[in-house]
Amino acid sequence: MRLPEQLNERIDRSRPVRFFFAGRVVEGFEGDTIGSALFASGQRVFSRSFKYHRRRGLLCCSGGCPNCMMRVDGVPNVRVCTEPVREGAHVHAQNVLGSLEHDLLAAVDHFGGPFTPVGFYYRTMIRPRSLWPLYERFLRNVAGLGRLDKHAGRTRRFDTEHRRTEVLVIGGGRSGREAARSAAAAGRQVVLVDERGAPADGAFEVLAPARAIGIYEGGLVPVDAGNVLYRFRAERIVVATGALEQPLLFPGNDLVGVHLPGAVRRLVDEWSIKPGERAVIVSADERGLAVADKLERAGTSVVERIDLRSAPPRQLAARGSRGRLRSVVVDGREIECDLLVMSGGRQPAYSLLAQAGARVEYDAERGIFVPSDLPSNVEAVGSAAGEQEPAAVPAATFEGAEGAGRCFVCVCEDVTEKDVKRAIAEGFDSIELGKRYTTVTMGPCQGRLCHVPSIRLFARENETDEKAIGTTTARPPWAPVSLGLLAGRGHEPTKRTSIHHRHEEAGATMMWTGFWRRAHSYEHAANEALNVHRGVGVIDVSTLxxxxxxxxxxxxxxxxxxxxxxxxxxxxxxxxxxxxxxxxxxxxxxxxxxxxxxxxxxxxxxxxxxxxxxxxxxxxxxxxxxxxxxxxTGALAAVNVAGPRSRELLGRLAQIDTSNEGISYLDAKETYVAGVPCLILRIGFVGELGYELHFASPYGEYLWDALLEYGADLGIRPFGLEPQRILRLEKMHILVGQDTDSESxxxxxxxxxxxxxxxxxxxxxxxxxxxxxxxFREQLVGFEMTDGVVPAEGGQIVLGGRPAGRVTSSRLSPQLGRAIGMAWVRPELAHEGAEIDIKVNGGFARACVRLKPFFDPEGERLRS
Amino acid sequence: MSFLLNCPNCGPRDVNEFACAGEVTSRPKALPDLRGLTDYVYFRRNVAGVQREWWYHRFGCEIWFLAERDTRTNEVLKTELPQASAGTSSAG
Structure with a gap:
């Protein structure tokens, strides 16, 4: 299938590359794309269409249309026409049930027509209501393109990089490179972004292949470079995105074998492939007609050239069988062919400019939309600015012929001329409404192929001109971008204290508190709490x-x-x-x-x-x-040593008098503990005699170890957050955010x-x-259950069948042997001994209001 | 939002580095009546136009500063450090 070696071909025939496709090995060469290698191997059908599952081929072969999207090594929706070949890659067709040639879902194309007009899922499938779950399951199964690899998040890593430059040039064509060169010559720092893979240049930096996906507020230009998203800020943005080849609208325009000129040009020039045997060319510009020379050189006979500028036909239709082009009918004349090159002229790729705030107006003479009124920091050069060769304005659609298929306005979403007409007839006559209703321009090509043709069709059907119809709002992304790239690297910040590893070594169950990892408990929360009451415990409170x-x-x-x-x-x-x-x-x-x-x-x-x-x-x-x-916060570690025997322990390690006279309740003293400079705060969140030690965090493990070692004979044990919560509740010490809310x-x-x-x-x-x-409207009080059942936190308090408060904290106290808690109640219930009913498991449980701490109400142990 | 903000300390930075604490309000000088208190605590002018507001360089130098921003266009006209004598303050 390959032509003899060509002068400027991109392939290196001495370096074959093999990959897998549909169970067979396909061989291409270095320089091929997966698409060109498949085409060279005889593959003509590259996908099944979105809705009707029609066969589709390489329409644009330049990364614009949706026709060649496949799954490559697990990544869905890869445009294989621009994806370089990789040794051993696994390539699969998508959106098919079976194979590309025998797709069971193609039944929709044969029978679904009358039942699946635009918006059918809102109408046809809405009744009877009871069947909707069934419809929905079916629709969800067939909707969308491609299947996500659920493990992809673990196999690919995406990064975000913030970059600045003086001049950012988007597009590496002739105009883009010229602009970049002249800016660099003027001493500016220049970065050029090109989606095709423009070669490096000594004068400026080239990022390729990479795609600018939009121009956002503040001149932010995110650039998709595969695994890295560059967030570019440039003083000056030069848009050199070129022009887009436009298709023609005629029945059968989606058949395999119908190509835009660029596709044929690339197949012949870059990969030395003969694209067909007999070709017909229908073109609105010289560029399209010029493809004839290339085809002749490749050995394809050009049997008919139709120049829309001089002799536009009324009728143009393509006939095919099994989805492949067989003949073209032009004004009643049938011409057999297997290749149809169509060109509706070229349209400036103005989307990025429009996103940046440019005005876009229709130039009736040239039949194109041209950007103007650019923001001061944005410049357009070359075809993107509207500098291009003249072309004929093609008819909105051509008359059909017997046996020709549907006329597609949008190949991404399978929207036909009939669909658009119907939408207009239903009242969706503005282009913005029509777009949303028919989804034309909303598919993967982002309007590259369908935007201008759909405006022409709207103009004709509304009996007005393109200027009056106007364009739809251009929004990012201009190029498809993977969600993984937008999400960036998975950032799950974790804060660990300097004693963290000791908790893990001790087998603690760890829990999240904000970004912190903290020990929930080490073995048994109740026992850890009891150990604080009876001996001495230590807790890591470095997170304070x-x-x-x-x-x-x-x-x-x-x-x-x-x-x-x-x-x-x-x-x-x-x-x-x-x-x-x-x-x-x-x-x-x-x-x-x-x-x-x-x-x-x-x-x-x-x-x-x-x-x-x-x-x-x-x-x-x-x-x-x-x-x-x-x-x-990060510089200091802190531990709380608490319990009746904490004084004895501290006495062994601290350089101060630890008697009640030496350091009494609510005293703060700076001293050395086990040789570490410490600030000792004698406070009692957990309700027992206790000392909070604050010290430089690098000493964390050392001091922790010292406390456990010197307290071993006193029965010291670490305790976690859960026992601390029990202990503080026994003292009715509030937890902000737990016992209080935005009204407290x-x-x-x-x-x-x-x-x-x-x-x-x-x-x-x-x-x-x-x-x-x-x-007062409500008051925070303590309560004690009469029958020992622990109500749920958030549980409702009811009085006389009406809500009268809510539980904020509740625990079983191992020290007291009772279920206790705190609650917000109506003021008339906020007195010692008031009886309240709390909803528990659908029934009610009785509780008594307590205003004083459940444990050590007078604080004698704290002060001792 | 993707505009740049000029931190008085660090220079122009991506807005994502900052936290906006809303428009500058005026804390009453003496005990306000209930309506005055409610206005101060809960009500904002929410102008469509240039607004003076508090910004914090949270992922940067951690400084509080004032900015004048056009809420319609996100154009930042001015940023500055608060004057010690300002006397104006804000609600939380």
Missing amino acids: GKLLVQGPDAARFLELLYPNRFGDMKVGRIRYGVLGTDAGRIMDDGTIARLGEDQYYVTTTSTGADTVIEWFEWWNAVWGLDVETVNL NVLEAGMPWIAKLDKEDFVGKWALEHVQERG
């Missing part, structure tokens, strides 16, 4: 947000941010603080330790750290106080002592004053 607030205005700054007072705190003391917004809402909580006159150490919740830091920085920007905040404020959450409403100002003061004035 840690901020240093420093400067002459530090106290004032914190007093403005928090409802609490901090100016009166002694150096070395700690206070619990709740952060609120001006809406009065609780946004975070934590402890504030005064380390010096002008220095405070603030901790936040684990998941709220980033928000709080931004919040601090923002108010600091607003107020402009003389204060700096430093985020130490400190007053109704039962912490009125936090809000110092006599302060002149603080964020949220006015809202809290308003809450006090209007009275």
Whole structure:
């Protein structure tokens, strides 16, 4: 099938390449595409069409039309006409049930016609309603093109790269290269993007094969380079996308053997293939007619040339059998042929320009749409700007002939002339509506082949001209792009503490809290909780947000941010603080330790750290106080050593007096623990005597190990997040976000002592004053189940058959042997001993309201 | 949104690096009545035109700054660091 060696052919005949197609081995040469190698091996049918499953061949052979899309090595919808051959590649036809030659779904083409007009799934298949699930299953099976490889996400990796350049040239044709060269000569930094694989050039950078998929706001040009998506920002964008060969609309125009001139030119010139035996050429421009010379040289006899400029026929139709072209009928004359080259002239590829904001207007004289009014940073050169040879304006459609098939406006979506006419008759007479209804221009070719012909058809049917019809809005993507490329690399950020590996070694069950990985529990949550009550436990709390607030205005700054007072705190003391917004809402909580006159150490919740830091920085920007905040969250590790025997353990390791007098409840002291410089905060989130150690995170594992080693005889055991949640619930310590929501404020959450409403100002003061004035609507309380059943978190509280609150936390306390929890209830229920009913498993369970902590209500153990 | 924003610290950067905290509002000087409080906390002018707004360079230098942006075109006319004396503030 190959011609003898040609002068400028692209193939290297000394380097054969073999790949698999439909169970056979196909041999091509280096320089071939999969499509050209298949064509050379005799393959003419490359796909089955979207809806009617008609045979389709290499219509454009330049990566524009949908006719050659196949699955290559698991990747669906690869245009094989531009995909270079690869040794050992596995190539499969898609959208067929059976084979390309015997596709069972082709029945739609024979019988489906009257039943499957445009939008048939909205109409024909809608009744009876009860059958819709059946229809839907069928439709979903046959709809779409290609099948996704479910494991592809693991086998391919996509990256995104941000790039800048002075000049970005899109298109590597003659005009594009000229523009790139002259810009480079003027000393500009130039990148040229070409989808065909333009050769490198010394003067500027060439990215090829790569496709610009759009021009977005701010001049952003994403470029698809296979596995990398370049996000280009250029000072100047030069669009040199050339012009697109337009098909003609006549019955049988989709038969295998009907080609655009470019397809024939490439087959002969680049791959030395004889495209057929007997050819007919119908062309609106010189370029199309010039293909005749190439065909003659390839040994194809050109039996008829029809020049639409001088003698346009009225009738033009193609007849075929088994989907292949057999003859062309021109004004009553039947000409046998197996190759029909059609050209409706060339249309500037203006889409990218239109996306950038250019106006597109119809030039009636030349019969093309031309871009104008370009934005100042965008330039069009060559054919894309409308510089091209004159051509005839072809008829919207040609008269048909007996035995000729359908006349296709859009080969991607199988939309026929009849479909468009019908849509217009139904009232979809504007091109934008018609486009959406018929889906013409919405297929894989993105309107390259069907946009202008459909406008011509709309103009004729509406008895107006193309100018009045106008174009549809051009939107990205201009070229097909894989979703994987848009998604980029799978980013699942994970934060691990510096002690993380110790938890894994200890066999902890890990869980997500925000981006953090934390130990849920090590073996048995209840036992870990009990061990804290009876001996000593240690938990990794490095995930806490840690901020240093420093400067002459530090106290004032914190007093403005928090409802609490901090100016009166002694150096070395700690206070619990709740952060609120001006809406009065609780946004975070934590402890504030005064380390010096002008220095405070603030901790936040684990998941709220980033928000709080931004919040601090923002108010600091607003107020402009003389204060700096430093985020130490990652720099410092923290562990909480808790339990009645924690003092004994710390006494062995710390360089300070650990007696109750040496460091009492809510004291902060800087010292050495096991030789590591530490800030010790004596606080009690878990309700037992406890010390939170904050220290440089690189010492994490070392200090963890030291605590476990020196506490071994005291029965020390690590405990996870779940036992901590049990322990804090026994103390009714709230978890922001668990027990509070976007409506919660400190007053109704039962912490009125936090809000110092006599302060002149603080964020949220006015809202809290308003809450006090209007009275409480609900209150956060504790509850204890009478029968031991643990209600679900979020469970409803009912009073007299009406909702009266909701459960926010609930656990079985191993220490107390009771089911306990916290809940928001109506104020009249917020008193000690009030009886409430909680919905549990469809029935109700009785509970009693508790206002004081379930465990150690007076805090004696904390202070001991 | 794919425009560039000029960080006063880092220069022009992709908008994806930033967080927008909405229009600049004015925090009442003294205790507002309920309507005044509600307006301040919940209501925004939402102009179709040039708007002064807060931006945070979240994936960059982590600085807060002010920008004047045309909400219709996303054209950023100006960015600047807040003045210490500004006295204007925003709601959360």
